[in-house]
Amino acid sequence: MNASDKFKFIWWGTAGCGSRSTSMGFSELGVDDLYNYVENLVNGEYGSFTHTHGFPEGKEDWPVVCNVRNPYSLIVSGYLDILKEYKERGEDLDYKDYLVDYYFQDGHMERHDPFFLNAWKDFHREPDYIIHMETMGDDLKKLPFFKDENKVNQVITAFFNHNNFKNESPFDEYEGEFQRFKRFYTQEIADLVYYNMEPYFTKFGYSKDSWK
Numbered sequence: 440m441n442a443s444d445k446f447k448f449i450w451w452g453t454a455g456c457g458s459r460s461t462s463m464g465f466s467e468l469g470v471d472d473l474y475n476y477v478e479n480l481v482n483g484e485y486g487s488f489t490h491t492h493g494f495p496e497g498k499e500d501w502p503v504v505c506n507v508r509n510p511y512s513l514i515v516s517g518y519l520d521i522l523k524e525y526k527e528r529g530e531d532l533d534y535k536d537y538l539v540d541y542y543f544q545d546g547h548m549e550r551h552d553p554f555f556l557n558a559w560k561d562f563h564r565e566p567d568y569i570i571h572m573e574t575m576g577d578d579l580k581k582l583p584f585f586k587d588e589n590k591v592n593q594v595i596t597a598f599f600n601h602n603n604f605k606n607e608s609p610f611d612e613y614e615g616e617f618q619r620f621k622r623f624y625t626q627e628i629a630d631l632v633y634y635n636m637e638p639y640f641t642k643f644g645y646s647k648d649s650w651k
Contacts, residue, residue, distance in 0.1 A: 440493035441482065442501065445472045446584045449503045453555060454490040455516050456506035457572040459604060462488050464594040468585050492551070492558050504582060505566035507643045509573060510636045511629065511650045513553070514542060515620040519608040526610075534623045535631075543635045556638055569643065573617070575599040624650040 441450045443465075450465070450473065452458035462482060465473060473482040476495045480486035492505070508516075518537050525532040541547060551558040559565055570578040576595035585591050602616040612619040624632075629650040633640060640647060 440476050440491055440495055441473050441488045442476065442495050442498050443470045443473050446470055447501055448582075448584055449494060449498060449501050450488070451492040451503060451505040451555070451566065452488050452490055453492070453506045453508075454553060455513050456508040457570070457575055457599075458488070458490065458506050460575065460598045460602075461506055461570060463603075464579065464598045467594050467597070468587075468590060490552060492555050492562075494562070502567040503564075504568045504570060506570045506572065507639075508571070509620075509645045509649055510639050511624065511632060511645075512572075512618060512620040514538070514632060515623050516618060517542075517553070518623070519610045519618075522610055523608045535628055538628070538631055543631070548635070556642070571643065621650055 441452060442448065443450070446469075450461075452461060462473070466482075471483075473488060474480070474495075475482055475486060475489045476493075477489040477491050478486060482488040494501075494503075515534070518532075518534055521537065522532050548554055549557065568578070568582055576599045579585075579595060579599065580591060600616070602613070612622070629647075632650075633647050639645070
């Protein structure tokens with residue numbers, strides 16, 4: 440969990456959902472005190488933010504901002520990172536096998552990361568503001584903490600309209616600024632993902648057919 444005393448909000452920088460770009464944008468908007476309560480450090484030169492969700496003690500009533508991403512795309516991103524490791528060992532890893540043998544195994548599904556909705560059930564509270572990776576600029580504009588419209592637009596241009604983290608895996612491919620995740624899907628594989636993650640699609644407004 441991360442929080443800013445200066446702006447009085449909590450940020451859940453979910454892994455793989457544009458959190459690094461969001462962090463850079465927040466910093467540019469004056470959030471220079473974003474505190475990582477897991478590692479007890481300020482986000483910046485000597486450490487980074489945490490992906491962990493939660494509430495710092497005494498700040499449980501503060502508004503929460505959370506990053507999310509289309510599950511079809513999110514899973515592919517993680518798969519490509521692991522595929523790199525397999526290839527370096529001279530091995531291969533089929534996407535469907537990754538889903539069946541690892542990603543949707545019971546032990547993995549029970550974890551709070553990346554299945555963070557499991558944690559929300561314990562919190563008995565959900566975020567106040569959602570930043571979808573696909574519409575980060577529009578969602579940033581909805582946050583009430585930043586009043587300088589020109590500065591917000593500058594951040595969107597510098598950090599959100601351009602993907603500054605392309606090609607981190609040699610197996611990445613892009614359409615514009617977004618990863619070409621649809622190449623890994625058939626109806627069968629998409630149904631597998633949707634069956635296991637339907638609450639995420641519903642809660643965050645992603646279509647069942649958004650893999651097409």
